[in-house]
Amino acid sequence: MHLKTKISLLLYSSLFILFAAIFWNTIVDLRNASAKSAESQALATAKVIEAGLTAHMISGTMDQREAFINQVSSLETMKQLWLTRSSKVSQQYGKGPFGEDARDGIDKSVLESGEAVIESTGGIFEDATVRLSVPYKATANGKLDCLSCHDVKAGDTLGVISIEMQTNDLKALSYRNIIIGSILLLILFGGMVYFLHKKVLIYFDRFDAMGRCAREAESGDLTVRIPEELAHDKDAKALNALIEKFQTSLQTIQENLSGIVVMDHVSDPLMALSDGSRRLNDVTGFTQTLHRDANTTEAYEHIANHFSEKFTIDDINLITYNPLSQETEIVHERKVILCDAQSGCRAARTGETVDSSKPDGICPKMITPNEHYICIPYAITNESTFVVSMVSDKKNMLHPVRAGTYMIDETLHAIRGEIAHHQMIESIQQLQRIDPLSGLYNQSYLRERMFIIVKESKRTAIPYGVVVMNVDNFTSVNDVYGEKVGDEAIRLIGRTLLDSLRESDVIVRTSGDEFVVLLYDCDPAHVASVGEKVRALFANKKLKAHSSGFIKTMSIGTAIFPQHHKDIAQCVEYARLAMKEAKREGGNLAVKFHTRLLESN
Helix, strand or coil, rough: CCHHEEEEEEEEHHHHHHHHHHHHHHHHHHHHHHHHHHHHHHHHHHHHHHHHHHHHHHHCCHHHHHHHHHHCCCCEEEEEEEEEEEHHHHHHHHCCCCCCCCCCCCHHHHHCCCCCCEEEEEECCHHHHHHHEEECCEEEEEEHHHHHHHCCCCCCEEEEEEEEEEEEHHHHHHHHHHHHHHHHHHHHHHHHHHHHHHHHHHHHHHHHHHHHEEEHEEEEEEEECHHHHHHHCCHHHHHHHHHHHHHHHHHHHHHHCCCCCCCCCCCCCHHHHHHHHHHHHHHHHHHHHHHHHHCCHHHHHHHHHHHHHCCCCCEEEEEEEECCCCEEEEEEEEECCCHHHCCCCHHHCCCCCCCCCCCCCCCCEECCCEEEEEEEEEEEEHHHHHHHEEEEHHHHHHHHHHHHHHHHHHHHHHHHHHHHHHHHHHHHHHHHCCCCCCCCCHHHHHHHHHHHHHHHHHHHCEEEEEEEEEEECCHHHHHHCCHHHHHHHHHHHHEEEEEEEECCCEEEECCCCEEEEEEEECHHHHHHHHHHHHHHHHHHEEECCCEEECCCCCCEEEECCCCCCHHHHHHHHHHHHHHHHHHHHHCEEECCCCCCHHHHC
């Protein structure tokens, strides 16, 4: 039930009860006033009769009182008039010629008590009758000495004067007053109802409309307004204008925010705005953190920590993919990565989220199939796709991730500029690590890579094979055939190494004709076979020089990290010692490091 209806019922029922009470009270007052007036008239008439009888008594003409009684009885309002003798008077003078015995109990009561009795009968809508019975008492004062004629004492009741009178004139007066009062009350009631309806209750329509606007706005619906027929009041207009302004501002803010963060809680725009602004503040602060990072390694560490804290997941790996070169790189491992993403990441290649909970979400690159995982890709630039991979042995641990993938997308959207910046800086630095002649890594990159390998070996204990190669008598090439042929020889060595080794292996040109190879995760037998393979391949390569060609050989030394030493830089020196031993033995030979080489050097 609306507020206006409730208030209307309350006010109208209260007014009705009030005016009904006033009307009834007026009727009762008129009834009482009429009765009092009739009683007063009856008392006055009784006094007149009493005075007349007294006059007859004094004059000794009581036997002629009938004419007086008849004359009084003929009055318009008089219904009956009779006299009643007391028993003492009846004993002394007899019952009298008019049958003056007590007619009813009232007469008897007045004779016994000596107290007057007056009663009114009939209502407002009936003929009213007043019955009055007053005692006539004996006195002994002056000329009126009742004791001289009656055998009674002073104060005894000699008889009773009883009259019945009609009060029709008072009834007519009551009718008139009731009608006039009713008309006035109806006019007043109608005026108040009109005033309430036109001047008071309309505010409740406005209040109800305002309340509805407030309730709908609180629930998120800002399209509700106070109707035009109720919006004449300045407060109602102001509320409509305020909601309109608020809706427009909110829509503008949402449109601006939606390009940065996902606006959730679509049913409640205020909650969406609050949640969106909070997340915007989070990603803005996070973007500033990445902006202060020195390199991609530090940035990737912060990104992994950010998602780990947000979703309470420990095993987070970050992967980058170049769609142009189709190269995949694991750029951050929180734990030992459980998939072979290095050989190609499905999420990065397809650009679609890979989720183990979905029928088509099984990734063939996952080494441990019992693990639960979700890999979310995001295109940073045309040359870089970024993949956030989260893994857990408990399926329910990834529920918050699946429900909040939009937060991962909006975070990556916000920080992609910083990621691209760090990747660009890394690309520039990468170019600085590349030997321009051979296209292989240079000495600077070797130092960085060795530092990382030593650091990771404490956690993974992955062995590396170390190979150092040097062309036999390379200076004679430049002297005999010129530098161009020498440069071509260096490029040939680079191509040969790239074609014969794995992508995971690190190939470096450290100086003129010396090359270092770090073989990822291999045993001593594999290291020896690789050295022999490279030696044999190069020995069969024919270098062009003018119109003829020639063949050069290589001396190769190998060592094992961390078997031979816990510092991989020292293992490189050991492999170099083995390479020098191969040269001393005539070249075109691959020699394994042995501790006796330390004694001979």
